[in-house]
Amino acid sequence: MTPSEVLSRGIARENPTAVLLLGLCPAAAVSVRVIDSLWMSAGVFSVMLLSSFCMALVARGRMDKGEIGPGAAAGGWLGALVLSSFLTASFELVLLSVAPEASAALGIYAPLIAVNCLVLTVIGESSRASSPGRALLDAAGKGAGFAACLLLIGVLREVLGAGTITLFPLPGFSGTFVIGSLAHDPARAFGFAGGGLLCLGYLAALARAVKERRL
């Protein structure tokens, strides 16, 4: 499989959120605003990328020493938990120093990246990857797929639920686009917890319908 195929597989055919149904809790919980979706995507992406690379390096080292054969898992899920929890704690510290308001907005969902089932699944797969580079590529594809879904749900929920799109503030730009009539009379239900679950449900159904039509 070529590198571009590995990348596109994670984004489309094996999209972690819409197709594999992994990492659903943050996808539903933080996608009330686009900017929160972007920060959460950045967290999951960076933790997943670094932990996959580290786990693949450990696997390569143990394979070179002859401790495990090719394709065997380098460490159990406890190893994956230790790795992901320390990397998540590092991400929390970086986020707190770079964007304290984003850290407050993500709340308990930032530390929960450590036990995100998508992150743990990808770490488990990377310990069986043929090379650290391939593990990194696979994690990047899945991370991009997760980010794409989170962004889609975030845009949908914020536009329909508040009539705005909140991005990063810049000099001369408050960071918020207001969408005329929608902002005056939004469908607030999309901003509640139930809205997140409804969006995820319809997204999963749409992904399944597209997959079945392709087959």
Next chain:
Amino acid sequence: MSWVGIILIFALVDNVILSRLLGIYPRVGGAGKMRAALSIGVSTAVLMGISALAGWAIDALVLDPLQLGFLRTPAFVLSVAGLAFFLEAMAARLSPVLVRGSGFSLPGVAINCATLGIVLITTRGGYTAAESLIAGLAAGLGFMLVRVLMGAISERLEIERIPRALRGFPLELISAGLMAYAFMAFDRAFLARILGG
């Protein structure tokens, strides 16, 4: 806050699945079997209660005095995982048939975000040891309630004619979303009314 208030908040108002959106994974309804949902719910409630108490102890007795707050996430993750292993080993010794028959593992529950989420909520909320334990157990009770309701809905949906794309987990998510709107009736104003505060 009174203990009744804590129980109502964690079980209904801030329900771990429908309000906090934690612990959502395929087969949220326990494979359409209410009995399985009940057994998973009870085990999760026990794990959540003990984990919340352990989280309080780690935070108040170790991390805060030593100013190691930046190690909260790894400390909580590893303590919840360790507790799950310990509880499962104990359950396997006390009732091996029940553990084998239930077909699910506590370590699996430990690494879903619901348990860690409750530990984080109780430690950040500044609850005492007893309040953390009660909050954890109440959150587990709320988790069990939603799983049993979802199990009942799944069983009912199995006999309905449903478009193929929506069958199974997508429809369970949509049902959970509608249930979340219904649970919004349990808000803090409702709580104040029934507690007379």
